[in-house]
Amino acid sequence: MIPEKRDHKAAWIRRGSRGGRPPNFDKERYKDRNTVERAIGKLKQFxxxxxxxxxxxYVYLGTVTAAALLIWLRS
Incomplete structure (x- = not known):
């Protein structure tokens, strides 16, 4: 989740029920997303x-598993 712009919340309130999706930003979910993206980045080094x-x-799954094991063993 990308943080909302500062003026987005005010515009959303001003438009009322026509405002689209409500602005929300959950710091905990964002931390989890960061962890997942970093893990995928490490996997893509292979x-x-x-x-x-x-x-x-199933062959690709084995490749990803082997890469994950190497990352885990190196850390």
């Missing part, structure tokens, strides 16, 4: 994971 040359899903 070329086989980033390019996804594997044609079968």
């Amino acid at each position: 070329r086989a994971v980033a390019t996804r040359y594997d044609e079968r899903g």
Whole structure:
């Protein structure tokens, strides 16, 4: 979740029921998202994971698992 702009909340209130989705920002969910994005970034450092040359899903899952194990063992 990306934080809302400062003027978005005022515009949303001004428009009333026609305002679209309500502005919300949950810091805890944002922290979780950051953790997931960083983990995916670490996985993509492995070329086989980033390019996804594997044609079968179970082979790709094995590649991702092996990459995750290497990341875990290095930390």
